[in-house]
Amino acid sequence: MRDPDTDWILPLSTFVLALSLxxxxxxxxxxxxxxxxxxxxxxxxxxxxxxxxxxxxxxxxGLAADTLSGSLLGQHALAMLVVGYLCLRFHLRxxxxxxxxxxxxxxxxxxxxxxxxxxxxxxxxxxxPYVERWAPVITGVLLWPLILGTxxxxxxxNKARV
Amino acid sequence: MNVPGGIxxxxxxxxLGLRFLLLVIFSLLLxxxxxxxxxxxxxxxxxxxxxxxxxxxxxxxxxxxxxxxxSLSDRVSLLDQNTQLRNEQLHHRVRLQxxxxxxxxxxxxxxxxxxxxxxxxxxxxAEILAVDLDPYRQRFSINRGLGDGVxxxxxxxxxxxxxxxxxxxxxxxxxxxxxxDADHAVPVSVNxxxxxxxxxxxxxxxRLSLPYLTNSADIESGxxxxxxxxxxxxxxxxxxxQVVEVRRQPGQLFAEVIAEPAAELDRDREVLLVWxxxxxxxxxxTTGLAEAEQ
Numbered sequence: 451m452r453d454p455d456t457d458w459i460l461p462l463s464t465f466v467l468a469l470s471l472x473x474x475x476x477x478x479x480x481x482x483x484x485x486x487x488x489x490x491x492x493x494x495x496x497x498x499x500x501x502x503x504x505x506x507x508x509x510x511x512g513l514a515a516d517t518l519s520g521s522l523l524g525q526h527a528l529a530m531l532v533v534g535y536l537c538l539r540f541h542l543r544x545x546x547x548x549x550x551x552x553x554x555x556x557x558x559x560x561x562x563x564x565x566x567x568x569x570x571x572x573x574x575x576x577x578x579p580y581v582e583r584w585a586p587v588i589t590g591v592l593l594w595p596l597i598l599g600t601x602x603x604x605x606x607x608n609k610a611r612v
Numbered sequence: 613m614n615v616p617g618g619i620x621x622x623x624x625x626x627x628l629g630l631r632f633l634l635l636v637i638f639s640l641l642l643x644x645x646x647x648x649x650x651x652x653x654x655x656x657x658x659x660x661x662x663x664x665x666x667x668x669x670x671x672x673x674x675x676x677x678x679x680x681x682x683s684l685s686d687r688v689s690l691l692d693q694n695t696q697l698r699n700e701q702l703h704h705r706v707r708l709q710x711x712x713x714x715x716x717x718x719x720x721x722x723x724x725x726x727x728x729x730x731x732x733x734x735x736x737x738a739e740i741l742a743v744d745l746d747p748y749r750q751r752f753s754i755n756r757g758l759g760d761g762v763x764x765x766x767x768x769x770x771x772x773x774x775x776x777x778x779x780x781x782x783x784x785x786x787x788x789x790x791x792x793d794a795d796h797a798v799p800v801s802v803n804x805x806x807x808x809x810x811x812x813x814x815x816x817x818x819r820l821s822l823p824y825l826t827n828s829a830d831i832e833s834g835x836x837x838x839x840x841x842x843x844x845x846x847x848x849x850x851x852x853x854q855v856v857e858v859r860r861q862p863g864q865l866f867a868e869v870i871a872e873p874a875a876e877l878d879r880d881r882e883v884l885l886v887w888x889x890x891x892x893x894x895x896x897x898t899t900g901l902a903e904a905e906q
Binding site: 466470473474478505506514516517518520521522524525527528531534538570 | 628639652660
């Protein structure tokens with residue numbers, strides 16, 4: 451019998467799925483609006499099970515994203531660390547927020563995430579566009595209720611089955 | 613936080629803030645080293661092996677689609693395509709006959725002038741992995757890596773012209789930077805009169821910019837730009853693009869020249885990796901080359 455709270459399969463598969471979705475080719479028109487799947491999924495797991503997914507998970511995911519996207523090694527890792535820290539620090543509060551308030555917190559975390567990436571690009575002297583950077587924050591927030599609902603549902607089902 | 617059985621259970625003794633600080637310092641260090649030198653390429657290669665399955669999985673549906681479109685297309689259209697390709701091949705053969713004579717003549721003339729031609733000697737077809745890297749940079753991954761003898765700075769062509777060069781080599785894959793990337797520049801010469809300049813990427817895959825031409829430079833719309841071979845990265849004489857717009861403003865020192873890349877940068881599925889004769893001479897002992905020989 452598997453205990454859903456120590457089960458590794460679901461979180462791991464969501465992480466792999468998020469990483470895949472972050473590199474799936476999209477038409478040029480919508481590519482700028484690709485949501486930040488990796489931090490979104492990370493935020494979910496860090497809020498609901500902070501004792502299992504912490505800063506190290508965030509950093510590994512960030513390094514994987516760095517390798518996949520060919521960015522500076524450590525760039526996504528740093529941005530993910532900041533998001534992970536905020537999640538762990540405030541998870542008790544965020545967990546009991548209503549959905550719209552939760553989405554606001556996610557909005558701020560994604561904005562900080564994008565800002566960290568943007569800032570590192572600038573410091574490292576890579577040419578970066580300006581306005582399109584913020585599109586993923588919007589799409590990410592719009593997707594948040596969906597991600598929250600789906601993952602909560604799957605976890606409830608798992609619990610019921612055990 | 614100290615839940616028995618949780619993986620963070622043992623580590624919770626270190627306060628969260630301190631752990632955060634240490635990891636941040638670690639990643640800053642990582643970035644610093646990665647930005648300055650090439651020391652981290654080993655580490656990158658190890659990581660790239662770990663994420664390779666993801667890259668493969670992501671590009672699988674596109675491969676399946678291609679295969680399906682071949683196996684499901686009907687006989688008539690395949691026959692049509694076959695005839696068309698045959699005609700095309702015949703056409704190319706005729707041109708090649710003339711080409712070999714011209715090449716021999718060219719080498720003889722260059723020998724007289726005592727200059728060594730930089731001719732592309734061997735090519736290897738590489739497939740572009742259907743993986744989107746950063747949408748703001750003109751880059752992609754290809755399915756050839758260290759094992760195939762790929763090296764950083766290697767030229768990349770497609771059927772129509774120069775596409776880009778290799779920016780990073782991993783174990784199974786490599787990252788290519790396209791000539792249209794805003795951080796990339798190709799030394800070119802105008803085919804009509806040999807005028808040398810540099811074509812800089814704009815970040816738009818249908819536009820190159822030629823910012824270093826004066827107002828009086830002899831360039832006009834429709835001119836073909838070929839690689840000049842200066843800089844030693846690209847073999848000389850391959851088409852880079854065609855000038856589509858020349859704007860001369862009396863107040864400015866330099867003309868605004870826009871060219872369209874010859875390579876179909878946004879539609880390619882396959883590209884050619886090029887080894888020049890000198891590369892092969894330099895690395896005859898490299899074992900990976902034997903595999904790439906086909």
